[in-house]
Amino acid sequence: MPLSGKQFTDLIPQLQSICGKTNVIYHADELRVYECDAYTLEKMPPDAVVLPGNTSEVEAVIKLCRDRNLAIIPRGSGTSLSGGVLAVDGGVVIGLSRMNRILDVDFRNRRALVEAGCINVHVTQAVQSEGYLYAPDPSSQFACTIGGNVATNSGGPHTLKYGVTTNHVLGMEMVLPDGETVWLGTQPGGPEDIDGCDLRGAAIGSEGMFGIVTRVLLRLIKAPQSCKTMLGIFESVDDAASAVSDIIAAGIIPAALEMMDQLIIQAVEEAYKFGFPLDAGAVLIIELDGQTTGLSSLTDQIQDICRNKQAREVRIAASKEERALIWKCRKRAFGAIGRLSPNYLTQDGVVPRSRIPEMMKFIKQTAEKYQLRIPNVFHAGDGNIHPLILFDEKDKDQVKRAIQAGHDILGKCIDFGGSISGEHGIGVEKVDFMSRQFSPEDLEAMMKLRKTFDPDMRCNPDKCFPSASRCIDFTLKKQISA
Amino acid sequence: MQLTASHIEDIESAFESARETGARISSIHLPGFQKLLDHHPENLTATVEAGMTLQAFQEKLSTAGQWLAVDPPNPERLTIGALIAENVSGPRRFGLGTVREHLIGMKAVLADGSIIRSGGKVVKNVAGFDICRLFVGSRGSLGIILEASFRLNPLPESEMIMGCQTQSSEETEDLLEAIMKSDLNPMLLDLHNLGTEEQSASYGYWQIMVGFAGTREETQAQMHSLNNLNPFKVTTLDYLNRFGNSDSDATPETTAVRPSEVVEYCEQLGSTKFVARAGNGVIHHHDSSHAGKLARNPQVLLDRLKSTFDPKGILAEIS
Numbered sequence: 001m002p003l004s005g006k007q008f009t010d011l012i013p014q015l016q017s018i019c020g021k022t023n024v025i026y027h028a029d030e031l032r033v034y035e036c037d038a039y040t041l042e043k044m045p046p047d048a049v050v051l052p053g054n055t056s057e058v059e060a061v062i063k064l065c066r067d068r069n070l071a072i073i074p075r076g077s078g079t080s081l082s083g084g085v086l087a088v089d090g091g092v093v094i095g096l097s098r099m100n101r102i103l104d105v106d107f108r109n110r111r112a113l114v115e116a117g118c119i120n121v122h123v124t125q126a127v128q129s130e131g132y133l134y135a136p137d138p139s140s141q142f143a144c145t146i147g148g149n150v151a152t153n154s155g156g157p158h159t160l161k162y163g164v165t166t167n168h169v170l171g172m173e174m175v176l177p178d179g180e181t182v183w184l185g186t187q188p189g190g191p192e193d194i195d196g197c198d199l200r201g202a203a204i205g206s207e208g209m210f211g212i213v214t215r216v217l218l219r220l221i222k223a224p225q226s227c228k229t230m231l232g233i234f235e236s237v238d239d240a241a242s243a244v245s246d247i248i249a250a251g252i253i254p255a256a257l258e259m260m261d262q263l264i265i266q267a268v269e270e271a272y273k274f275g276f277p278l279d280a281g282a283v284l285i286i287e288l289d290g291q292t293t294g295l296s297s298l299t300d301q302i303q304d305i306c307r308n309k310q311a312r313e314v315r316i317a318a319s320k321e322e323r324a325l326i327w328k329c330r331k332r333a334f335g336a337i338g339r340l341s342p343n344y345l346t347q348d349g350v351v352p353r354s355r356i357p358e359m360m361k362f363i364k365q366t367a368e369k370y371q372l373r374i375p376n377v378f379h380a381g382d383g384n385i386h387p388l389i390l391f392d393e394k395d396k397d398q399v400k401r402a403i404q405a406g407h408d409i410l411g412k413c414i415d416f417g418g419s420i421s422g423e424h425g426i427g428v429e430k431v432d433f434m435s436r437q438f439s440p441e442d443l444e445a446m447m448k449l450r451k452t453f454d455p456d457m458r459c460n461p462d463k464c465f466p467s468a469s470r471c472i473d474f475t476l477k478k479q480i481s482a
Numbered sequence: 483m484q485l486t487a488s489h490i491e492d493i494e495s496a497f498e499s500a501r502e503t504g505a506r507i508s509s510i511h512l513p514g515f516q517k518l519l520d521h522h523p524e525n526l527t528a529t530v531e532a533g534m535t536l537q538a539f540q541e542k543l544s545t546a547g548q549w550l551a552v553d554p555p556n557p558e559r560l561t562i563g564a565l566i567a568e569n570v571s572g573p574r575r576f577g578l579g580t581v582r583e584h585l586i587g588m589k590a591v592l593a594d595g596s597i598i599r600s601g602g603k604v605v606k607n608v609a610g611f612d613i614c615r616l617f618v619g620s621r622g623s624l625g626i627i628l629e630a631s632f633r634l635n636p637l638p639e640s641e642m643i644m645g646c647q648t649q650s651s652e653e654t655e656d657l658l659e660a661i662m663k664s665d666l667n668p669m670l671l672d673l674h675n676l677g678t679e680e681q682s683a684s685y686g687y688w689q690i691m692v693g694f695a696g697t698r699e700e701t702q703a704q705m706h707s708l709n710n711l712n713p714f715k716v717t718t719l720d721y722l723n724r725f726g727n728s729d730s731d732a733t734p735e736t737t738a739v740r741p742s743e744v745v746e747y748c749e750q751l752g753s754t755k756f757v758a759r760a761g762n763g764v765i766h767h768h769d770s771s772h773a774g775k776l777a778r779n780p781q782v783l784l785d786r787l788k789s790t791f792d793p794k795g796i797l798a799e800i801s
Contacts (some may be wrong), residue, residue: 108659108742109763131665153608164606166615167583182780191738191763195776196801197624198569198582199783201615205608225665249524251547251636291667294700350604354524382606383525419607426609437609441596445791446611452786464610 008047011068015050015092018060023098025049034075034093038140039083039429041345041403046073046087051095055173055181055214058094062212063179065092071461072177074208076117076148079140081346082427084152084207088462094212096147102126103215104188110220111170113188116147116213120154123218132220135162138423139331147213153205155423157256157330160381161289162221164423166204173215174203177459181214188217202449207425208460210453227255227289228299229317229326232306233280237261237364237376240282241357243309244380247286248353250305252298256287257381258330261360263340264375264388268329271336276329280312284380285330333377334388340373341390347406349413350422353383362412363387369408370401384422385413411436426464434465483507485626488514493591493626500796508798510622512563518542519629520603527586527603529631532563543634551578551635555726563627569619573722574693576761577669578635581618587631588614592624593792605633623800624791638695642705643670644714645678648688655745657690658760660711662741666704669695671761673744675753676724678717688748690760691721725757725766734766737774 008026015024025031026048035045047070052058065072071091078085087093096117104113107130112123120141123134137156138144144154150172155164162168170192171185185200186192203210234240240259247257260268260283269276276283284306288298303314317323337344351359360376363385367374378386387409391402410420410433420426420433434443443465450457483505485496492514500507512533521528523546530539536550536557543549553572554560560570566588571580587601590613600613617627648654654673661671670693677687692714694704708714725734739747741763748756748765756767765774778784778801788800 106742108662109740110662131663153612155606159606163579163583164608166612167579176782180782182783184780187777189740190777191740193738193762193764193776195619195778196784197620197779197787198615198618199779201582201618202612204615205612222665222667224667245524248526253526253636290696291665291700291703293703294697297697297699350606352522352525352527352604354522379606383604384606417602418604419602419609421609422604422606423608430609434610437602439599442598442600442610444596445592445598445600445613448790449611449613449616449787452783452790455786 007068012048014064015048015061018064019050019052019057023051023053025051034078034087037078037080037083037085039081039427040343042083042086042428044086044088046093047090049093049095051098053098055175058175058212058214059179059181061092061094062175062177065458066177066179069458071458072212073460074147074151074212076145076151077119077143079144079148080152080427081348081424082421082429084425084427084463085460086428088428091461096145096214099214100145107132107220112218112220114146114216114218116145116150116216118146120144120146120149127220128223131223133223134218135159135168135221136165139334141331146216146218150204150213150216151206151208152423152425155379155382155384157258157379160257160379161253161255166201168219169200169204169216170219171200171217172203172213174211174213176211177454177456186217203453205425206450206453207427207463209450209463211459224255224289226292226295227287227323228295229323230286230299230302231315231317231326232284232286232311233277233313233315234282234284234309234311236281237360238357239309239311240284241360241380243284243306243311244356245354246305246309247302248381250301252301254286254302254381255289256285257379258285259283259376259378259380260285260330260333261376263373264333264336264377267336267339267375268333270339272325272329272332274325274329285326330377337375337388337390340375341392343391343393345389345391345402345406346386347389347409348422348424349385349410349418349420351383351385351413351416351418353381355416355418356380356383359385359412359416363409366405366408370405372398372401372405374405379422382422383418385409428463431464431466484509484511486511486513490591490597494595497593497595497796501794506798507622507796510563510626512561515628521546523548525605526634526636527605527631528634529587529603529629530562531629532627533561536560536562536565544637547637548634549637550584550632552581552584555722562630566618566627566630567621573670573672573719573759576671576759577667577695582615584632585614585618585630586633588617588627589629590617590625590627593794593797597628598625601631603631621801622798623788624797640698640701641669641693641695642701643691643693643717643719644705644708645689645691645717646712646714647678648690651745651749654688654690657712658745661692661708662761664707664711666707667694668692668704668761671759673748673758673760674721674725675748675756676721689721691717721757725755734768735770735773737765737767737772738776739763739765739774
């Protein structure tokens with residue numbers, strides 16, 4: 001519940017005494033920065049935001065909130081696309097942005113210890129001169145934090161070959177909602193294996209609902225000896241989608257296999273001037289990496305597959321700069337959408353890879369049904385779709401249609417035996433779909449796991465599972481905004 | 483007590499009697515759960531019942547040129563359920579990871595009799611909490627795994643195992659470090675003192691084992707680069723049998739250290755036979771005086787997990 005005036009005036013000085021005056025934000029106008037994340041359909045400011053500088057300050061803040069029975073909401077850079085850090089019912093946001101250091105890099109054991117607020121790309125930047133990298137590379141990697149990546153088990157284009165966050169986090173320090181600090185998984189300076197259940201694995205992807213992660217031990221990998229980035233240019237999405245299926249079916253696992261459809265190609269071209277053909281139906285970005293020697297025969301094989309699927313052309317990036325530009329276009333594609341529409345809503349459902357052609361047809365039909373434009377730029381190799389449903393928030397009917405189109409697409413992912421989220425998480429956005437993908441028993445077991453970490457359910461409440469209080473307020477708000 | 487189940491009803495009645503007698507279910511056999519439920523080669527995924535042995539599963543997958551990329555010992559006896567619950571691994575874990583990296587979905591029966599699913603059948607999925615991984619290494623303490631879905635790998639076109647004898651611990655560490663820091667991408671990096679096939683009777687010398695997998699072109703190229711670092715000879719994984727079938731039938735001890743500490747640790751073992759996963763820091767040996775304990779999970783969480791998932795304590799102890 002939002003705080004009363006007296007509760008509030010008591011709380012602020014105490015938070016300030018823990019973290020310093022400048023690190024507590026509580027004026028209404030300043031709190032607006034924290035009223036939403038990159039999912040902008042809902043806006044709910046917290047009562048206060050506190051920016052601790054180390055684990056003991058986090059502990060002290062959490063104990064204070066525990067004693068006052070206040071909700072705590074962890075926040076990294078606020079790049080979540082599903083409303084994962086919304087203060088649905090008020091509470092204290094614990095922002096980890098000041099805890100952004102790389103504490104230790106151990107090349108011999110291929111590990112790096114970082115604070116939870118460390119920006120994803122800073123890890124790779126810190127180790128690449130020695131030939132290492134941190135593999136998960138979400139498109140927001142220049143802004144998003146490792147702690148946020150842990151919360152949503154983030155992916156990225158290169159996770160097709162290398163896996164997602166859970167495959168690259170060895171261990172983590174977490175302050176539980178009762179104020180006790182625990183270490184899950186491999187300890188810094190300790191051996192990789194630990195005894196018993198994989199609690200680190202259980203906590204990754206828990207959307208900040210188990211506790212506040214403060215430090216993370218990452219696995220570093222050796223950068224591949226070389227890589228080859230190709231652009232397959234197709235007349236239609238159908239042809240490109242069948243090429244994706246054929247590449248996977250041929251037993252080739254590229255480092256990345258991404259698709260952009262015509263609308264996205266046009267927006268990206270206008271923004272970044274790469275030289276994409278504006279009349280192409282779809283483009284596949286196919287990246288192979290590994291030992292230099294093996295790459296040429298695989299490249300030939302992929303070119304053959306693309307040509308068999310009527311590719312107009314398969315271009316190979318000629319230089320590092322060209323490769324970097326291709327990835328800039330891909331990773332900043334969402335940013336180029338501003339040229340097409342004032343607002344967009346994106347989904348990240350997953351379908352079995354062989355169903356991609358059917359799914360793309362369904363998205364097209366959905367766009368026609370609701371008279372909306374839905375460009376697509378997505379992780380085709382993983383079956384992880386990203387339809388960008390364009391709308392103008394000033395047009396209330398369009399907002400309603402956009403939400404409905406998103407729901408239809410998620411429903412289809414479930415019908416195809418897939419999942420409602422591949423990397424963005426459930427947040428507040430997809431709560432209503434959980435009971436379509438999971439049975440009451442499945443959800444009950446998840447709730448048991450949550451209560452193991454947070455018996456009072458005060459940590460990032462009202463996410464993932466519908467709760468009584470949230471249902472009423474939230475549905476109302478949703479209807480109003482729609 | 484031992485649970486042997488041909489049907490789900492057998493599990494229910496075993497739970498019932500465990501609740502009545504207060505005896506814990508400490509060993510699980512699922513002879514009635516051995517079916518391959520689906521295999522989609524075009525998606526590189528498969529779902530299998532937990533009672534099937536890993537070997538039988540791999541044989542079925544191999545018909546489509548695919549496999550579950552784990553290689554624990556005794557796959558002919560190891561069931562899929564035990565693979566997950568015991569979290570066992572083999573020498574190729576350096577390049578391919580352990581079972582947690584490949585598990586994408588699971589069906590299990592909990593102590594209260596409810597049947598739950600977690601994850602799914604697609605390779606990327608963050609919907610809901612990751613109960614699949616909670617069950618990895620849980621040793622039957624939270625529930626009984628009935629089915630598991632995995633992401634699969636294509637079987638590599640070629641695999642090459644190379645061995646090299648070293649003369650001193652300094653040389654060993656230098657070479658291991660050079661391999662770890664090189665451009666090579668080994669799937670396997672072991673260290674042992676079991677001799678070579680020809681000199682199997684004489685222990686004492688250490689051997690560094692490096693394995694490569696991929697296209698023929700790739701493995702050949704890597705083999706060549708490795709030989710530029712230091713001369714290696716093409717060999718086999720036969721040393722693993724020499725460790726397993728040794729004079730003592732006792733279960734080997736397992737110690738875990740950081741990879742950088744492997745050489746120092748193995749030196750302390752003296753003439754005791756050992757096989758070490760040098761890239762991961764896991765050492766199997768027969769010296770009980772050196773039995774190293776693994777770090778444990780936070781007790782506060784284990785206690786709460788057990789009391790929420792198995793309040794009557796009918797399943798194995800948790801760790």
